[in-house]
Amino acid sequence: MMIVMKQDATEDQIQAVIARIEAVGARAHRSPGEEVTVIGAIGDHEHVQRLELDGAPGVDKLVPILKPYKLASGQIRHGEPSVLEIGGRKIGGDRFALIAGPCTVESREQTLSTAQIVKDAGATLFRGGAYKPRTSPYAFHGLGQEGLRMLAEAKAETGMPIVTELMDVRDIEPVLEVADVIQIGARNMQNYTLLTEIGRAGRPVLLKRGLSSTLEELLNASEYILKEGNEAVMLCERGIRTFETAYRFTLDLMAVPVLKELTHLPVIVDPSHAAGRRDLVGPLSLAAAAVGADGIIVEVHPEPEQAICDGPQQLVAADFPAYVEKVAQAAAVAGKEISVAASAPS
Ligand code: PEP
Ligand code: MN
Secondary structure: OEEEEOOOOOHHHHHHHHHHHHHOOOEEEEEEOOOOEEEEEEOOHHHHHOOOOOOOOOEEEEEOOOOOOOOOEHHHHOOOOOOEEEOOEEEEOOEEEEEEEOOEOOOHHHHHHHHHHHHHOOOOEEEOEOOOOOOOOOOOOOOOHHHHHHHHHHHHHHOOOEEEEOOOHHHHHHHHHHOOEEEEOHHHOOOHHHHHHHHHHOOOEEEEOOOOOOHHHHHHHHHHHHOOOOOOEEEEEOOEOOOOOOOOOEOOOOHHHHHHHHEOOOEEEOHHHHHOOHHHHHHHHHHHHHOOOOEEEEEEEOOHHHOOOOHHHOEEHHHHHHHHHHHHHHHHHOOOEEOOOOOOOO
């Protein structure tokens, strides 16, 4: 339920409404608008029914939130998109996040050189996995804490904020030491205990869509994080399973405008894992930027043929600057500019 306060409502009246919401066991989510304050009462149906705020002092009207994902729904922000700020870089609104880096951290040299190349080319954030979800239990599963140390070094050398995956809540402490954004992989999208812990950790999150998840399931998953008070969530479309076998996954680009209708959260696209093939990554990136995505997360490697994992889909680092130029043009078509640190030359 959203409680829309009158334009002349006093702070005391707002506080009284918040106290009433908390008294029935619901959570109050205050969003001060330009003209009026709106307070979301988030809780189960029974709690919210007991509010009895109709006609209370300062209350203009009560508007039900129709979606099951209350905090993720666009309604709670009156259709205003959320703009996140990560290491001085804005993401969302008219700012486009170019998140780039290797699939996995393999060595100090590979990590540092890639970080420098993507930074010089104008990327927003640096990605790299230290904990890797792999289909085969016998495959390389990442360097773990050693990999995290290499990411920390890349951050210290280049100033690039780091995006890295957390698979297991037991690794949360070391991951929090280096991650500016915690990635939740497609396979963990519905790991609700992990989502709750990440919500409590309060660090920005990149939440990837499950391999066979609907947009409603993705939004409900994000709600687990938001509900803990962590508002810095980005959603990521990374390709879904369909009947088509000609390529690895089907990149669902229609998810971008539809998610933007349903939620205020920024929407990022991962063309690398969707395609599984380098030659498709360029065109899909342009399409993602043009369709209005708030960013792209893309894999880049100095020598993809030597990569330990996902070699066939990683962009060649030497080709990355030309790629960025094209993506910037496509983002401009959708009214967005690639986001870099405020102090860096644009
Ligand atoms: C990744 O981005 O490294 C990854 C494994 O992606 P996904 O979870 O989308 O498969
Ligand atoms: Mn990968």
